[in-house]
Amino acid sequence: MTKLDVWLNEAVRHLSRDSASQVRSEIREHYDAELETALSDGADPEQAETRALQALGDPRNANCQYRKVLLSASEAALLRESNFEARAICSKPRLKWAFLAAPGVILLASTAFLVMGNIDLARGLLVLGLLMAIAFIPPFLPIYTPSRGRVFRAIKWSVMIGSVALLFGRNALQWSWLLASCVFPIFWNEWKRVAIRRKLPVGQWPKQLYL
Secondary structure, three states, X not given: XXXXXXXXXXXXXXXXXXXXXXXXXXXXXXXXXXXXXXXXXXXXXXXXXXXXXXXXXXXXXXXXXXXXXXXXXXXHHHHHHHHHHHHHHHOOHHHHHXXXXXXXXXXXXXXXXXXXXXXXXXXXXXHHHHHHHHHHOHHHOOOOOHHHHHHHHHHHHHHHHHHHHHHHHHHOOOOHHHHHHHHHHHHXXXXXXXXXXXXXXXXXXXXXXXX
């Protein structure tokens, strides 16, 4: 393994495969240009290699900069998983209609239990129906612009927070540890989506990035 390979391995750490390939290609071009310049200035091969590597800078600093503008491995994995799930649902009409119908059925059941006087069960089903609606229905809505995406995400988080307040009421603070453990994975994935939106041009956004 050459010194350049060692430098590159550090510089592309935690980047996605495509991002790492792009970095390797660009850095090798820059390295070759610096190496050629050093050799033309009369440096011997070893000195020219050292000079070319020094021109690249610190690979750890480079890695930090690349991770700010290029997809990381975890971000690319989240994007692939989201796209796979969307294709799997949309490609199966029966599954699609099941996802669309489920929130409505649960909300109707909530109404029925409310009429019968079972308020606690009705409230629980209402929260479940709202959360399922927020999760299942949006992929089929015409949300395909950044502005519509921002409006939807505001509604989504409002519904989620409102559902928690509705379900736990005055005991929400008492159960905050449970709420935090449940919400953290959702919040973490949303934080990754925010980073992906900054890194990808809008024209390359799949539907899931608008949601």
